[in-house]
Amino acid sequence: MHPPEAISDHHQHLALVHGATDHPLWSKTLGQVVDEQAERLGEKTVAVLPWQNVRISFQQLAARARRFAAGLLRAGLQRGDNIAIMAGNRVEYLEVVIGGALIGCPVLVVNNTYKPWELRNALHKTSCRMLFLASTIGSRSMVEHFQILTSPPDMHRVVMLGDGDCSAIPQVQSYATFIANSKSLLADGVLQQAMEAVEPSEVLSLQFTSGTTGEPKASMLTHIISNLLNNARFLGQRMELTTNDIVCCPPPLFHCFGLVMAFFSTLIHGGTIVFPSDHFNPDLVLDAITQEKCTTLLGVPTMFIAEMEANRSRGYRLTTLHKGMIAGSPVSLPLMADIQKHMGIDGMVIAYGMTETSTITFSTSLTDSPENRAKTVGRVMPQVTAKIVNPRGETVRRGEIGELCISGYALQKGYWSNELKTKEVMRVHDDGVLWMHTGDECLIDEDGYCHAMGRIKDIIIRGGENIFPAEIEERLLLNPGLGEASVVGVNDSKYGEVVGCFLKGVDGYTMADNEIKDWVRSTMGTAKTPQHVFWIGADGVCADFPKTGSGKHQKHLLREMADELLGHRRLCKDTVARSES
Incomplete structure (x- = not known):
């Protein structure tokens, strides 16, 4: 299925575009989507983690998420209490995100490169009451992170993921112990009652902006109308994902790329997602592609470059890949040609967005020309409106450069506990519409394609x-x-x-x-x-x-x-x- 064309504004000369509206917005929670897919797809594999030797089905994922949610209730957490996870791409990550959503506990997904003091500050800034922390991420021990959190005033406890020894660290329990404590709540209806109280408009995820130009801020993203599930659904349509697709995901789950664009999209469209390792390793990506017969590969340009470099010595014949998605930075024509030649990927989607717009607002399609993929970030996504404005806030003409602004369902609720920063970037214009000022210098051409020139600060x-x-x-x-x-x-x-x-x-x-x-x-x-x-x-x-x-x-x-x-x-x-x- 090819994506519908964006609806152009009746003032053709204005740099104002409206996404297609023929697919109504969902009004569902993540828990409802998981349950629906479990009933529909049952024992079909939803996720593979070769490095953990784990394969789980849609049914198993739903059951494991419920078990986790019951553990939160057992620990005394309630709807609206924030929890956090800092870990690599591992199966427990999926359980934490979905399980927290089931009972309305927003999940802060912490950048897994954070230093101990940055982790502590992030937890305090977002008032998190519980942290799920991996004992190791890649080859890096997280002992110092555990030590700095031994007496956190704002959290009930820290739970260790992985095989580390937590017995010597005060106030830390193992994930196995945490899960074991949840069994008594699964049968008595307490969990079901808590799940039924969750509204689709509640905050699902807290995600810090990537901090490429300044101090990160925590963006509040929700289950639906504002934001994540609809965005993942529409992006999956652009990717033409089906139940037959096996998606290889090297990007991290703490980022919108891994969590929303990869995992949620695959979940919604009934495919299988493969996480080759807990952190990016090009050799393990190549192993996963060949062993799992992946059809789709995701990543930023540097990941694709590293994978092709690694394969020069490995010599894999990558025959199963036929489509992919790149985001994060521009993609040159030579790189596109190399990916096609050496990895067999004919269809490539170029995606553009930001955490605050949860996450993709423009993308190319699989059938766009190589020139459009290399020179543009595609056309506006469904149910999204975009315009280019000058410093006075006036909408410019097609082909003129200015700041990209976004409106529609995808906007964040705001920055957590930061009303000043929220008001700086989210403004109601003279048209009475709330717009997100992206800080990106762009132009929209006569065909509705967006050309990203870079950050205004750059x-x-x-x-x-x-x-x-x-x-x-x-x-x-x-x-x-x-x-x-x-x-x-x-x-x-x-x-x-x-x-x-x-x-x-x-x-x-x-x-x-x-x-x-x-x-x-x-x-x-x-x-x-x-x-x-x-x-x-x-x-x-x-x-x-x-x-x-x-x-x-x-x-x-x-x-x-x-x-x-x-x-x-x-x-x-x-x-x-x-x-x-």
């Missing part, structure tokens, strides 16, 4: 001229020798800012700086030509791009790094340490 102002990093990154990535590129503004005494670029070559390949400059200048002119070129892994430059836990380049750290390098002070090691948080 715009480079060179001598009064606005320069959009995405344009230069697109040009750089057309060079076959370059695998990754990130363009930032670098302080300059003459122009205020000039263009700097951080580059990573394919298989360690590098070029002379002048070659890079000539490559850009030949099509884009002098102002957009990088004045400073930094090679990832070179002397004084970090071994890899500083990234968020979901794989996005952290440009504010790259800007700091460039200024430090040009000032002959090398704080690269410290910058990387901060980027891991």
Whole structure:
């Protein structure tokens, strides 16, 4: 099924688009969806976690979620009490998210790269009463995280996931003990009564913004009309997901990509989802694809690049993949061609959104041309309205650049306990409609496709001229020798800012700086030509791009790094340490 075309505004010249409305919004809770799928699909496998040696069916998932919800009630939690989880992609994660939703306990999904003090601050900021914390994430021990939480004033207890020994840590119990305590509530109707009290408009998930440009804020996302299930449902339609699809999901569950775009979409459309490892490991992704015969692969561009690099030595013939989805950053034509050639993925959906709009508001379709996938983020999603505005708040014309604003069911309820920040980005315009100001510089073309130019804060102002990093990154990535590129503004005494670029070559390949400059200048002119070129892994430059836990380049750290390098002070090691948080 191909997605319906977006309905254009009657003022064709305005950069204002309305998503299709032929699929009415659902008014369901996550618990209702899980129960419906369990009844419909029964023992069909819903999730595979090879690294845990776990396969669970739709029926088993529903039962395990109920068991978890009963454990929360047994522990004294009630509807509206926040809980949290910090872990890799593991089966307990699914139980915590669904189980919390069953009785109206919002779940804070914590970035699994957080340092101990960041975890503690996140829990206190959101008034969480219980934390489910993995004993390890990848090869990293979480002992220090447990130690800093031994006497949390705002939580009843900490529960350990995994095989760690919690006996020596005060106020920590094992997940097995927590679950064992829930059995008595499953038979006496207490759980059912608590489930029936949950409203679809209640907060389902608390998700911190990724923090690529500043301090993260906790976004409140709900079961329905505002937000997650409908978004996952519509995205699955764009992906043309069916019960026959086996979706491989390397992105983390703490991010909207893993939780909403991957897990919820697969659950709603009756497919099977595979989580190859608790944290991203390209070799285990390749193993999972071949062993489980995955049809669909999801990830950010850096994940696809790493998987193809790993397969050069592994030599797998990836014959079962035929579609995929990329989000998080632009995708170049050469990368698209490599994915098709080396991974067999013919249909690729490019998705755009943000946590606050839960999560995707624009996407391409499987049948869009390679050019539209590389140069745009597609057309507006169903039941969503979008427009481009100038600094005065006026809607601009098609083809003009401005700030993207979103309205409709997908908007968050707001930032948790942060009314000031909420009002800064969520504003009622003269039309009486509440709009989310995304902070992204975009344009909408005559065909309704959205072109994302980058974050407004990332715009480079060179001598009064606005320069959009995405344009230069697109040009750089057309060079076959370059695998990754990130363009930032670098302080300059003459122009205020000039263009700097951080580059990573394919298989360690590098070029002379002048070659890079000539490559850009030949099509884009002098102002957009990088004045400073930094090679990832070179002397004084970090071994890899500083990234968020979901794989996005952290440009504010790259800007700091460039200024430090040009000032002959090398704080690269410290910058990387901060980027891991």
